[in-house]
Amino acid sequence: MIEIKDLHKSYKMGNNSLHVLKGINFNVKEGELVAIMGSSGSGKSTLLNILGMLDVLDEGSYTLDGVPIVDLNETKAAKYRNKFLGFIFQSFNLINYKSAAENVALPLYYQGVGRKERQEKALKYLEQVGLKQWAGHLPSELSGGQKQRVAIARALAAEPKVLMADEPTGALDSKTSYEVMDLIQKINDAGNTILIVTHEPDIADMCKRIVHLKDGVIVEDKIVDQVRASQYV
Amino acid sequence: MKFIFSSNTWQEIFGSIGKNKTRTAITVIGVLWGIFIYIALAGAAKGLDNGFERAFESTAMNSMFVWAQSTSMPYEGYKTGRSLQLKLSDVNTLKNRIPEIQYIAPRNAKGVFGGSQAAVVRGQKTGNAPVYGDFPIYTKIATKKIYDGGRFINDEDIEQARKVVVIGERTQKEIFEEDENPIGEFIRVDNIYFQIVGVHKFVPGGGFESDTDMYIPYSTYKKLYNTGENVDWLTIAAYDDADVIQAEKDVKAVLKSIHNVNPEDERAIGAFNLGEIFNRITGFAKGLTFLSLIVGIATILAGVISIGNILLISVKERTKELGIRRALGATPKEVRNLIILESVFLTVISGIMGIVLGALVLYGIDAATQDTDMPYTNPTLPISYVLGALGIMVFLGTLIGLIPAQRAVSIKPIDALREE
């Protein structure tokens, strides 16, 4: 599903250049649930943003679902994101003046899906995350866990190839975190490919594979026995 | 183009406009105010313009009155202080020598600038009224509205020195009962019987005229008051395209030469040039129209700039939202179009509201000045001006919307998302 070879990325700041990713080689197969771990500043978000086409790589190659991601201009990146990817952010990133259902329907709007179908799908995915009754509510009327579940529904609505979550539990208490992880595990059980950036070991242990970043390279890449989140809920 | 007609697009736009009410209201007010000022000012200026035109409509705009006074300089043996008298023969001389003249109407009058008014008697009823000795051509220069069934002095009246009179509407009220038809009736004017041939409608604003004025044929006046070939003053109309000020100078020069007056004598011939005054007034009205145009355009510009400003602020406020939209798959073009279309939509809506409001105010002013002497009539704007203003606003609104739209897409989505 994802193949990256010898990926490099540096940030230029004035005369200085910060070499963040120094040759990453990394493959993800369909249906995997991968945790990307590492200390703060190790380049986890940078890697995920490049995989998510929110940022561009300096060197190396990236292939997503057999499509080489090259010559990425903004329009092309937007189309790929819309078609291939679903994002879950630490700070939820819901649009505050849109209701839960409208937020979930938004990626479908950019896919050119008609209004009626958008509404139906939005409700379907809200139901899947257990928030059907909250469809008409604004984000400000929801708790943190609920907001993240709306964001997950939104990421699912586009029916992406890969879900990408950057610290999805970073703003949540541990009980809510496990609820969210339970949901993510269930989505993965249904066959979805998911990448999760986290620095919390307990969250990483709930994935099926842990990739450890340090000083811009992968220092460890192991398959783990998944801890089910449902036992803590 | 498909984008513009898609109902999905409009749902997004209405969503964003409707849910950001303060921003929408401020934008709407900015533009509304601009176009309102433009419409109200330009319409009011047009109303004044029309009003002045109406105030002068009964008199030819390029006309003048010329009369004789007394000399203030000696000339060819004549002493200073000699009084001058215009003669009927001056009319032909002037017409022959000055090609700019279209009409000349020599006039005599009693009880207007001097002399006592004529005594008017009908049975037991008596009154006083000014009396004018006129030629039919006078109506070419100043329209006289004659009530139905009547007429003004005609050529045969002049030739036969008929004792016919056109009376004023007030005189009619004073000496006739309401249901009596005055046409064909006889009255005595300074003890001579005259037959009434018409009643003229009084139009206010025309200077020294009044609603009791009586018009009789020049030739009859001459016999009645024994005035010979004398003429009290000349009413002269120049052709529409002629220079009235030059025409006035020419007329004075010719009259001075006929009457042996020093060409340098400024006081011998008096003149009142309506054309010159009219030019000044229309110049004032034109200036006002121009000024209102400038002010209007400036306010429209200010309105458009305020849209741009507000959009710029709103784009800054919405950086995160636009970043989210882009993360979810909005292309730069879709983001740009969203902002521009929002700008154009707001401009059009508030522009139309401004037009309606401006039209209401103009209507109000028109209604309020309807029955007053204010020179203010029909304050309308040609629809092309209104649409033009709206067009300019939409065009500028689009242009100015491009700046924030460009800014919105120039930031990388990942940077936009990071913004708090």
Ligand SMILES: Nc1ncnc2c1ncn2[C@@H]1O[C@H](COP(=O)(O)OP(=O)(O)O)[C@@H](O)[C@H]1O
């Ligand atoms: N846009 C940027 N410009 C400059 N430096 C950046 C930028 N984004 C991240 N960095 C730097 O790159 C390094 C890696 O950042 P990041 O990928 O966010 O780390 P992590 O998510 O693992 O905490 C950090 O030192 C950070 O300061």
Ligand SMILES: [Mg+2]
């Ligand atoms: Mg990070």
